[in-house]
Amino acid sequence: MDQDIETLREKYLNQDFDEKTHEVKAEVTAEYARLCGETAARFLDVNDPDFQAPPTFIASLSGRRALPSDFPKFGIGMDAGKGVECFLPIRPGSTIAGRTHLHDIYTKTGRSGRMIFTVSRIEFYDDKGNHLANSDSRIVIREKS
Amino acid sequence: MAIASLSDVEFGEDLPAFTPDTSLETVKTFASLVGWGGARFSDHEAAKKEGLPGAMVPGILSQGYLVSMIHNWAPEAEIRAIDTIFRAPVIADEEHKITGVVTDINEDEHLVEIDITVTNAKGETRVFGTATVKI
Numbered sequence: 341m342d343q344d345i346e347t348l349r350e351k352y353l354n355q356d357f358d359e360k361t362h363e364v365k366a367e368v369t370a371e372y373a374r375l376c377g378e379t380a381a382r383f384l385d386v387n388d389p390d391f392q393a394p395p396t397f398i399a400s401l402s403g404r405r406a407l408p409s410d411f412p413k414f415g416i417g418m419d420a421g422k423g424v425e426c427f428l429p430i431r432p433g434s435t436i437a438g439r440t441h442l443h444d445i446y447t448k449t450g451r452s453g454r455m456i457f458t459v460s461r462i463e464f465y466d467d468k469g470n471h472l473a474n475s476d477s478r479i480v481i482r483e484k485s
Numbered sequence: 486m487a488i489a490s491l492s493d494v495e496f497g498e499d500l501p502a503f504t505p506d507t508s509l510e511t512v513k514t515f516a517s518l519v520g521w522g523g524a525r526f527s528d529h530e531a532a533k534k535e536g537l538p539g540a541m542v543p544g545i546l547s548q549g550y551l552v553s554m555i556h557n558w559a560p561e562a563e564i565r566a567i568d569t570i571f572r573a574p575v576i577a578d579e580e581h582k583i584t585g586v587v588t589d590i591n592e593d594e595h596l597v598e599i600d601i602t603v604t605n606a607k608g609e610t611r612v613f614g615t616a617t618v619k620i
Contacts, residue, residue, distance in 0.1 A: 368518060371514075371518055372515075372518060372549070373549075375506075375511055375514060375515045375518070375549070376546065376549025376550055377503065377505055377506065377549070377553035377554075377557075378549075378552075378553050379553075379556070379557070380560055394549065394552065395552055395564035395567070396545060396548045396552055396564075396567065399545040399548060400519040419544055419571055420570065420571060421568070421569050421570040421614070422544060422545060422548060422568075422569055422571075423567065423568035423569065424548070424564075424566065424567050424568075425565065425566045426563070426564055426565055426566070476568075478570075
């Protein structure tokens with residue numbers, strides 16, 4: 341691994357740099373599910389006893405910033421992908437907290453030069469401290485030559 | 486046939502293909518719902534001025550389509566993880582197909598791994614990834 345990337349990993353990985361609370365609204369999660377094409381009552385019907393947000397709903401929740409404020413600027417970032425891990429259902433009507441850290445930093449080198457990938461992870465918790473889910477955002481930055 | 490239990494799942498089976506609603510109206514409504522008000526998600530001409538082929542489907546909506554396909558196949562499946570790579574834009578008002586194939590079955594933990602793909606009418610892959618579901 342490149343020495344500069346190794347240095348960034350040592351400085352930034354797994355250190356929370358943002359926290360934000362989110363109110364999970366039933367009408368929003370149900371509409372989100374409908375637009376995605378879900379048909380199950382547990383995602384669409386607010387009166388269903390197991391009513392919950394669709395699994396990828398948390399991917400729409402962002403923190404106040406995607407990278408630490410002092411993270412070096414390599415260039416313009418592009419959305420390279422998203423991942424979600426689900427541990428417990430997200431219940432509409434609740435308020436959840438999202439804590440963000442950098443989960444990974446790595447590079448790939450192609451014909452056009454080095455590309456830097458960052459993976460920002462938001463860990464979501466309910467008001468009892470239960471870890472509900474993780475949402476990963478993968479950003480690729482083509483390094484300025 | 487909807488999958489009700491792990492014994493119904495076969496290694497290598499294709500999930501029933503799912504045709505998502507990629508209409509511009511749906512995409513605009515979704516983008517507004519999640520607070521992504523940019524013209525690139527609501528207006529083909531404005532998106533073209535940004536250098537895109539047309540208004541884009543947000544990546545997280547494509548991710549939602551993929552999960553809906555899995556629930557269409559196995560209504561009670563619990564999504565444990567989904568990881569998606571956005572390889573190229575999914576363009577609104579264009580026909581796309583959502584497909585999946587079972588690539589692993591863990592009988593001890595009742596987990597199934599599925600390779601998932603969004604392709605356009607030309608058969609070009611736009612989004613791909615994997616999902617792990619409990620059945």
